[in-house]
Amino acid sequence: MSRYTNRIFSALISCMVIAALSSCSTPKHNVIVMSDLETSNAGTLGMSIPELTIVPDDELMINVTADVPQAAAIYNLPLNVNVPRSDLKTGVSMERIHTYRVDKQGNINFPVLGKLHVAGMTTTALADELVKRISADVENPVVVVDLLNFKVKVTGDVKTPGVIESDKQHISVLDALAAAGDINLQGRRDNVLIIRENNGETTYHRIDLTNSKTWTPEYFYLKQNDVVYVEPAPARIDELTYNERRSFSVSLASIIVSSASVLTSLVIALTK
Template identity: 35%
Template sequence: MISKKNILFKIGILLFLALAFFSCASRKDIVYYQNIDGTASKEKTNSYEVTIQPDDLLMIIVSTEDPEIAIPFNLKTVSVVSPGKQDLVRGAESNQLYLVDSAGFIDFPVIGKLKIGGMTRTEVLQMLQDRITVYIKNPVINLRIMNFKVSVQGEVVFPGTYPVNSERITLIEALAMAKDLTIYGVRKNILIIREVNGIKSYNRVDITKADFINSPYYYLTQNDVIYVEPNKNRINGAAIGTNAGIIISVTSLLITLITLIVK
């Protein structure tokens, strides 16, 4: 006759094996760039250049050999008094900012309103160069987006909104800033929410395949949102955690019933 201890031991083993089976993650679900040795490594990656969007804050500085000549083409520096302080805080760079309005325009000194929304950085620089050269010789123009940022949500170590110092960032770099995906993150279905000209698009990327490097979403644009959804283990674990009391009660009841049966 099989003893009660043997039955309980076998039940415990079966439960452990079941949990181990359902919690296992295969290599194909976890490893990045799985076909990196294939054709993807031989393809030329897509080129990318940021485009100007509404609500961008642009720093545009015009300079020439004679600084006095360039003054009319730059925003005036404004003195700011910090709250609770008597001293003046001067910040020439912070006061050289142009806000792109909802229609894609900025109001540029001397020249007037310019439609730059939807243009690339290179296109804007060329347009400014053409317009300003009418007034001054050989102007040097610097342009930079000052509020470039991306947001990373979901199953990453540190979700949040991250400012970008350059104007060129990849999906992998954004995930690295968030300290990468957790083991529960779905790598085959990363969502990128992007807004262009007021229209939002929802795009899926599989980073386990190296050919995503050639997709339009390898390079991110300002204000992109990256969402990493949880896998089934995380969802099931959350359900178990929510119903832990019920599960414990049911398990205790089952053990009690088994004990009574095998007595």
């Protein structure tokens, strides 16, 4: 092997090593949630948990009881009416399930009391209002109101994107991401997008999970039907783009080689 050939070979090896090291380099974006608290052992985030308000299309379970159950019976729906998906809550008997769908105007039709406007109220406020009205006819009524169909969507650069359902009255963006398998290593934690429908308008807000000082309760805690989108890091986008181009190049090369092979065979056959 000549000296010139050796130099070319060495140069090629060097290029391959540099390329390998570049592809294995660590991402430059911050992958640590709440990295601003790394030096702190304890403290508070200074956020109170906001109570959800009822919106159209919510499904509510409302159960009315009293010291004398027969007196409260007329304020409950007939048994087994409007029972939602698969008994709704595990462990709740069919006889105690009473569900109401909030219409587009924010109303429900409640036994005896008629049409009630509930949109904008919390479940606690609605229970208190029902107790106040029912107390006119029933002694010591007890009203329980639960939101049954709370769900959000998590999409983007997470392990298992999809719909997240919860029977809690509140769920944080961290809860939703954990339920989706967490953000992938190359997902951007500093630019998570929250999309929300608010009074007929679609709004959005970006949250930096790496800096807890920028969090606000309004968006850190999610509302019904919110969408959480995790943006891929630029390196991830470049990787996907490169893979698509490489796949196209390989397919194109395969077509060219196949075509050349066919043409060669044809030429050989014609020249015999």
